[in-house]
Amino acid sequence: MEKLRFDFTVKPATDGKSNIICISSIATPNGQVFGIPVEYQPANHHQVILNTPNYVKVRKSLNKRHQTRKIWITMTDDISKAYLDEEDNLQFNDMYLEEISEQTNSSECMQRGSNQTLEKLLEKLLEEKEKKSETQNLGKISKDFMIEKFTGRNSNACQWIKDFNKECERFQIDEDKKKIEILKNFLEYSTADWYSNMLIKFTVESEWNIWEKNFCDTFANKGWSPIRYALAYKYQAGSLLDYALKKEKLILEVRKSIDTGTLIDLIAFGLPNFVADKIDRETLQGTEDLCNEIGKLEHLVGKNKYEKKMYVCPDNKPKKNEEKKPCPICVNGKKGIRYHPEDICWFKNQKSIVKTVNNSELEIELNETNPKN
Template sequence: MEKLKFEFLVKSAEDGKTNIMAITTITTSDDRVFKIPAEMQPASLHEQLINTPTYTKIKNTLKRRHQTRKVWINVTEDLAGIYMDDDGNMQFKDYFLEEIPPTNPTAGISEESLSKVLEKLSATKKNCEYPNLKKIAEKFVLEKFSAKNSNANQWMTIFESECDRFDICKDEEKIEVLRLFLEKSCLDWYSSMLIKLSLASEWGKWKENFCGTYANKGWAASRYAISFRYKTGSLLDYALKKERLLLEIRKSIDTGTLIDLIAEGLPHYIADRIDREKVVNTEELYSEIRKLEHLVSRKTIDRKNVSASYSKEKETFGKKKPCKICEKENRGTRYHTEATCWFKNQKSEKEIKHVNNNELEWELNDMDPKNL
């Protein structure tokens, strides 16, 4: 029994308000497609077809406008008499249906154009196989690593998670991307590893060597993070930096301990204004800190005013004055105190010597020669 494929379409009626079921094309078993004219497309004109069980299923399937389905239907003697003549030609109501020529995707395209299309497809495939790692690395949410980073293990964990996020799974690709996130002396380490292991080595060996080289096994970073305190500037900037330092040394630190350590580094007159019972997370702590920024800002302004006033007084009263003794002695303009002036000391010695000589002369004149 021969089969025909009918294409059903839900489209608008002539009034544009209601939907009707239409049959647009008929396809034979040898893939020849015949078009049904628009005036013959309404399913109501195909009485023998709409009485089949297949049409009932189609009607239940297509509910919205522009939906379409193509289904095969067995051609009974009644259907064959409607859609085919004795010679096998496709028809409907004594109207021969127009055959739609098969579409050839390369028809009308020159060999040169087709060659360019194939080259582009080949280049696209090549790019998919060898992605631009530098462009992908620019999207990483990760700081570059230097010897100053306090937690190499934690940094490596974030690096691997970013690689997974951008589907960088091959060992060689991870090793290449790692170089883009190293700086300063860490690049020397990378060059040494490249000589010893090469790019074709296992990523696990690179990771193990990296963590073993840069893992911080001392207590310096912990001491610095815990003892880090507010000095000047923004309170919020201090709090955010201390949180980062604490999380770098221990990512699993609980929220309560984190809040206590941040608050401990605040000035006491600031921390005492924050209700500890109401702060249950760092976001609330930061909100309270922002409300108190004006206190340190005012203190900074007062300190600046005092410093400026002191500088002005120092400039006014602290200027060195030329020595008057040197000016009287015509010794030039010299800046030192009169008490330390060398010429003053010399003058005093001359005056003392002159006075002493005069007294001695007067005493000799008054003495009785008999007593000599």
């Protein structure tokens, strides 16, 4: 014989995960096909075939499980000794090979096709399961992110998206698609509508830098109002420490790169003077030192608050503990018993004043009068 046809097939290995190339059968030029026992089908049992240039091409051609190639290989002395006896009967390892019919080959092909279909279905199910588990894992990871949710009212949108990128790096989320998927867990109110619009326009398969740029362009506040509010924020009432922490947060949201000294000065500037004057500025190295000192002075604000709430009775109103007395004008004028201050009694101006004059005084006054009148 001048040549033999070797039928190569990619089959699963014993572990079920990896693939191996097997020689399932050998055919002769006259159309006879001889099957190779299953235990001898792996290509590593056929060293003479592995040394041929044909096998190098076969190995490059077969990349997926259940792929097949039927290759004619020119007969050499080594191949002849391995697969033919002196009468040209096909053999392998001193065993004669069994001839198989074309019907058997057809059934094997059908079985192979059904196996491929089943394998594709299994692969699809595995992919869907992996996607579902991946989505669940992203939801769990998002709970460990050390950033607040973005509501659209945050002071600095660009600073927030930078912090989001840092958290993605911390959890090794590098794919653009995963960043886009996990972003929806941190958006609320109008920003959630923005996310839905972006999905319609660009889809989840787009690049992350497109989403990042659009986010900053949409929500970045380029006016002075956030800075003005942060700088003008002062203590009004309540806890001094709550004020200090809120002021620090407002300033860092608009200018994260601010130096510590300036940050301390701005926080202290919003404190009441009688509180700030009791803090030694030279001893403060960080905002935590300032907060510590502020916490020690909370009692000053409580005392001041109590003094402001003390009740002061007007002079013209009776105190609650003072016994009520009836108005003497109303009592003397027999107007009834009424309880009100004497100064505001209505009958005070209605009282008639009677002047008593004796007769002698009247006579003297008449004599002094000009008789001509």
